[in-house]
Amino acid sequence: MSTNPFTNATKQLENAAGFLNLDKNILEILKNPKRILEVSIPVKMDSGETKVFKGYRSQYNDALGPFKGGIRFHPKVNLSEVKALSAWMTWKCAVVGLPLGGGKGGVIVDPKRLSDKEMEKLSRGYVQAMKDFIGPEKDIPAPDVYTTPQMMAWMMDEFSRIKGYNIPGVVTGKPIEVGGARGRKFSTAQGGIYVLEKAVKRLKMNSEKTTVAIQGFGNAGSFIAKILSALGYNIVAISDSKGGIVRDNNRAIEAGFPIGSPASERAKHSLDIKDVIKFKKETGSVVGFPGTKTITNEQLLKLDVDVLIPAALENVITEKNASRIKAKLIIELANGPITPEADLKLEKKGIIVVPDILANAGGVIVSYFEWVQNLQNYYWTEKENISKLKTIIEKSFDEVWGKKECLNISMRLAAYVVAVERVARAEKLRRGL
Numbered sequence: 098m099s100t101n102p103f104t105n106a107t108k109q110l111e112n113a114a115g116f117l118n119l120d121k122n123i124l125e126i127l128k129n130p131k132r133i134l135e136v137s138i139p140v141k142m143d144s145g146e147t148k149v150f151k152g153y154r155s156q157y158n159d160a161l162g163p164f165k166g167g168i169r170f171h172p173k174v175n176l177s178e179v180k181a182l183s184a185w186m187t188w189k190c191a192v193v194g195l196p197l198g199g200g201k202g203g204v205i206v207d208p209k210r211l212s213d214k215e216m217e218k219l220s221r222g223y224v225q226a227m228k229d230f231i232g233p234e235k236d237i238p239a240p241d242v243y244t245t246p247q248m249m250a251w252m253m254d255e256f257s258r259i260k261g262y263n264i265p266g267v268v269t270g271k272p273i274e275v276g277g278a279r280g281r282k283f284s285t286a287q288g289g290i291y292v293l294e295k296a297v298k299r300l301k302m303n304s305e306k307t308t309v310a311i312q313g314f315g316n317a318g319s320f321i322a323k324i325l326s327a328l329g330y331n332i333v334a335i336s337d338s339k340g341g342i343v344r345d346n347n348r349a350i351e352a353g354f355p356i357g358s359p360a361s362e363r364a365k366h367s368l369d370i371k372d373v374i375k376f377k378k379e380t381g382s383v384v385g386f387p388g389t390k391t392i393t394n395e396q397l398l399k400l401d402v403d404v405l406i407p408a409a410l411e412n413v414i415t416e417k418n419a420s421r422i423k424a425k426l427i428i429e430l431a432n433g434p435i436t437p438e439a440d441l442k443l444e445k446k447g448i449i450v451v452p453d454i455l456a457n458a459g460g461v462i463v464s465y466f467e468w469v470q471n472l473q474n475y476y477w478t479e480k481e482n483i484s485k486l487k488t489i490i491e492k493s494f495d496e497v498w499g500k501k502e503c504l505n506i507s508m509r510l511a512a513y514v515v516a517v518e519r520v521a522r523a524e525k526l527r528r529g530l
């Protein structure tokens with residue numbers, strides 16, 4: 098069993114290549130990142146001491162367009178993870194038909210230990226270190242785990258300062274005031290909703306009665322929880338890095354919701370997501386939310402729910418726990434939450450997995466709109482962005498579902514077949530292979 102993300106990403110590519118009978122010369126190109134950058138970023142800390150942080154950027158493939166992908170700030174960032182994430186970005190942009198390639202960045206840092214001033218210096222330092230390799234025509238970073246719109250504003254400002262004029266198209270995921278796209282902040286979740294609703298219909302599930310567990314309560318996880326809850330889905334469990342919570346009818350009543358009141362009726366079925374968001378803001382975690390029982394992140398994955406949404410980190414469903422997953426449908430809002438070995442087990446159990454490269458593509462689709470708007474200096478409304486997102490992601494879902502049905506393969510393999518075929522064709526045309 099491998100939990101090396103890049104080994105897993107390569108395996109996924111090879112599976113698709115085998116299926117497509119791909120020319121081995123093209124496969125050789127597709128298996129390797131085009132460029133890897135490793136930099137040291139010195140930051141003068143508030144204490145006066147200078148600390149040096151390690152940063153990476155993997156520019157995987159740009160056959161379809163400039164590299165595109167987020168920057169992760171996390172203590173566990175490593176080169177294998179960054180390379181895997183950059184490969185997945187390549188297939189993600191391709192499967193939804195964007196004229197973009199794939200890249201990803203990361204910095205080894207625990208952002209919770211840095212002050213705002215130190216975070217600003219680190220964000221600007223990352224851009225200074227990468228300045229010759231990023232830009233609207235080269236490589237366009239964006240937020241990922243523990244990086245925020247504010248940090249994108251600092252990065253855009255730093256790049257513009259270095260070049261001497263405003264270049265908003267160097268990063269996406271910026272605040273609206275400095276060239277961000279309207280709707281970008283919930284676009285990953287919204288894209289997840291569109292594919293989830295399509296899958297729920299195909300599987301003939303009833304959204305009113307559908308129970309959902311969500312792992313991770315950051316940008317992706319909290320927005321999908323909020324939208325699902327507004328649509329009437331029953332969110333029974335959620336988690337963050339400190340642990341998970343599952344609704345508990347008895348405790349909901351103990352928590353003081355009067356029996357028969359709208360609050361107690363709601364609490365019987367679903368967590369009140371608006372209140373959970375408020376609770377997390379006040380206490381720093383979802384754990385301890387009234388009317389719930391505390392569980393571990395591992396227990397959350399094995400709950401008897403209809404839909405499971407991993408929305409935190411990779412490799413959470415492995416060969417070890419795959420046989421105990423009970424959900425009928427998994428929407429991979431996180432990147433790489435299921436290992437290839439676990440994938441096979443889930444497939445045998447008949448669990449439908451909507452793969453990350455399709456399920457969480459909403460973020461990069463609206464990032465693409467942001468980049469287009471920055472280049473043309475003409476901005477669309479939130480409604481325009483979201484309706485264009487819907488058109489693209491639903492069409493991509495239908496394409497992948499069609500491929501899955503027609504070839505009798507898993508959704509992941511179908512998505513990879515569509516994506517790899519597109520990138521391979523571009524490589525072939527450009528290189529004359």
Ligand code: NAD
Pocket residue numbers: 240241242243244285312313314315316317318336337338339394408409410411430431432457458460461
């Ligand atoms: P975020 O930083 O906003 O949130 C991360 C969440 O994960 C937090 O709730 C955190 O508490 C939780 N978490 C961290 N470590 C955990 C652990 N060990 N166990 C359980 N939970 C843990 O990040 P995000 O932007 O929501 O990204 C989450 C996932 O979605 C990542 O895999 C990311 O690559 C993917 N993704 C995000 C976007 C986007 O636009 N934000 C787009 C595509 C994919």
